[in-house]
Amino acid sequence: MAFDKLKQFITDDYDESKGKKEDQYYDSKEAFKDSSASAKMMLLEPRAFSEAQTIANYLKSRMSVVVNMRRVTPDQAKRIIDFLSGSLYAIGGNLQKLGNGIFLCTPNNFAVEGKISEESKDTKTTKVKKDTNDEFDW
DSSP states (O other): OOOHHHHHHHTTTTTTTTTOOOOOOOSHHHHHHHSSSSSOEEEEEESGGHHHHHHHHHHHTTTTEEEEOOOOHHHHHHHHHHHHHHHHHTOOOOEEETTEEEEEEETTTTTOOOOOOOOOOHHHHHHSSSSEEEEOOO
């Protein structure tokens, strides 16, 4: 008992009820401890690859993020998705494609049910005019 209090005094992230350290990958330990806290979802449109770290910080804080890639070039969008995929793998999160250039990034405390079906390949090839929404060929 005395050793537990000493450990709690030495380390801030010691959880007395569990007797071990909490997950060190998350910034917001209060959101992890209090499950009744309201969950937040961020909607972001990055304009450069440098904003990928901000998105990853939101994910580390246990917020879900919807990312719209319409404001970046396809090469930058691919780099951002690669970075976010690695970040989500590290925290045990999930990445889902919602639409053309729109992705849902969720940490492991969010449960996402269902799946959005993609447009079939046959309907894409029969289009004569290319829409402005189809600038990304994911």
